Amino acid sequence: MADKILKQLKIKVWRQKNAKSKGRFETYTIENISTGSSFLEMMDILNNDLIEKGIDPIAFDHDCREGICGTCSLYINGRPHGPDTEVTTCQLHMRKFKDGETIIIEPWRARAFPVIKDLVVDRSAFEKILQAGGFVSVNTGGVPDANAIPVSREDAEESMDAAACIGCGACVAACKNSSAMLFVSAKVSHLAKLPQGKVEADTRAMSMVAKMDELGFGGCTNTRACEAECPKSISIMNIARLNREYLKARLSR
């Protein structure tokens, strides 16, 4: 557990002034980083260095820094959320890197996620997909007692497995087709597994998939790259369930 010091690292990072300008890689050197620091703490230190040198700091998205808000989104050494499994970028620690290493950092790359600045991308396409049907149509008030409808523990647990999605977009970034199927299927499964969500399962699947296609995400060709890189271990079993729900809905029309 004892922390070591990484004496020097080279950071090769994507710089892009805004959505309209062309980007390029820049390389910076950073020294004396503790292996106990998180990746984003390393980025903070680098940025404060840059500010003191009069260089514009690197913009990146982050907020909770504990792997739950889904804001952070870096593509590090060719992997979304970097070289560790089941973690987000903000949970990645510097002990995963070696002294003297060059670390390459890019934004999520997908047509549906245009770059806003440097490493910050626009994920509002995810919002639109969820607005297309990722909810149960109940208003506040006038609902039955919470224990009125028993739900088998197994269903509740499976629903929870899918509901754990944090909407980060790593699945899209990992996929060569930039497909959003894992994300969409996670929402569809979360709700379809519960009696409360089942009522609208058909229309939900149909409209969310239609929205996804409309927004420029690619199709799913079962490469499983999404599942491998998802920080929350969302299973591609959900995609199979989505396909079933979708088919059912098509047939019943």
Next chain:
Amino acid sequence: MSILDSKIPQGPLAEKWTKHKSAIKVVSPANKRKLEVIVVGTGLGGASAAASLAELGYKVKAFCYQDSPRRAHSIAAQGGINAAKNYQNDNDSVFRLFYDTIKGGDYRAREANVYRLAEVSPNIIDQCVAQGVPFGREYGGLLDNRSFGGVLVSRTFYARGQTGQQLLIGAYQALNRQIAKGSVEMYNRHEMLDVVVVDGKARGIIARDLVSGKIKRFGAHAVVVATGGYGNVFFLSTNAMGSNGSAAWQCYKKGAFMSNPCFVQIHPTCIPVHGDQQSKLTLMSESLRNDGRVWVPKKKEDAVKLQKGEIGPNDIADEDRDFYLERRYPSYGNLVPRDVASRAAKERCDAGFGVNAEGKAVFLDFKYSIERLGKDVITARYGNLFQMYEKITDTDPYKEPMMIYPAIHYSMGGTWVDYNLMTTVPGLYSIGEANFSDHGANRLGASALMQGLADGYFVLPYTIGDYLADEIMTPKTDVNAPEFVEAEKAVTDRIEKLFNVKGSKPVDYFHKKLGHIMWDYVGMSRNAEGLKKAIEEIKVIREEFWKDVRIPGELDNLNPELEKAGRVADFLDIGELMARDALDRNESCGGHFREESATEEGEAKRNDEQFTYVSCWEYKGEGQEPVLHKEDLVFENVKLTQRSYK
């Protein structure tokens, strides 16, 4: 006689809310369509309010600084949400939840508000289940509960270690449904920088589009602020990096009183600070104290060896372990409230028994419960928390105890509101963690989520009608009115002033400095001398900040350093007010511990004769001393006793 009217309804406690609801005004559906409401913040408070108001027919504009409402910091809540359902048949009731909350808050909250909170709590669970929140369940298919610090019943509902996430997703889904319908206009990546008051009423806000840098005006008939807590004034806290007190602070500057700012909660179970490169602290859910036992070595020499890394925790025999919470508080043991657990950890570490290199950590050990219940049960209960701990510390908590230490977690203090959740500015409301309302001097675990959703789903949608009913003839707010022009100019001027300092140090430099002062003098233990010192030192940092901060980049582009600078400028002011408030309150209560007011055994001593009030600070202008008003607290249904968890 105080100038504050809390509008607490007359009559017996249990009937107040029902009576109030039937007495307040209601707006007709046709009129609701003409009325606009701005909701700033989309955490549990803001998202539930925005969705519910839109369902009722109001036209809503909602704002958050993240790229999606789903990322509000409510998402990070782990442990659970309380509700007086009595599903466990353990004799829980609305009154018991009310009583626990009042007592847990060390008798510094309003009876009527807290009772209403307990009263609507069961509805929250019903609502969440209907939305598809996958709460933990028993094998029979019914909802499961766990117990939480400071209480003797099991009333906490949970969704694994991700309760906040699931509740927020529920509210976010409801919000998305209204966005899709066009009844909520959602402004992501927008930061509120001022509230606009016209003829004494809140009529809109000024916000910065964080992507384009544009300063924009938004008008409405009422403004609801749900922007969360100000714990980041300490630099290191369990809050998200962007959590801030700025929106509430702007309200304060426009006439909303700020209450009990010195009441902040220090959470006992966080991963200890290490080194000086750290940016934030990670909470380990309080629920862990259900099955973990807290200890430090009995012998000083063992502690010293642990600090030097010569031995590990498992080298210390059971009889050489001091389970100090069980020793000092036999009836509550490891489940004492947060403030008590935090101070007890500090006491042991200050006495030299800390267990990490810095001497600022204690153990939380699962060995005993793994022996008793088996590893599988522990994994099912806390698997994701254990994984998180291991990723951060590189230590396996199944094999070695966790190391924990207290950290800043929650702000009980906040904007003063009356029973209707309205601030001292008509038409300006404050809900969720941003207000001071329900937790007194200390919040019980799993009660913030309850309060956020109570405010947003079941209280504000009713009480705001009472105000808006008188606004149905008010036309759409004109954002070209002089008040908007002026407010926009003030915002632009301040941003330019900050930007043009062009000094030499990054914002973090000042934020860290402020954090150290706050932690040392306005932290877990406070005294008059230290508080006075803090006030002086903050002034010095403020001066330095405005002379020497460097903000790179452009004004008309995404500029995170500029955002941070604005927030830190406000934290400097908030920190000073916290110190003033702590200085005024020369008693120990809840999270606020004044060394001058302690028993011989070092336990907190309240002073009900002098301090049974809510402090309410009024802004008097830049560089002027704020004025303290007091709302006296009246207890008709509970007897004030010194809290005892022995």
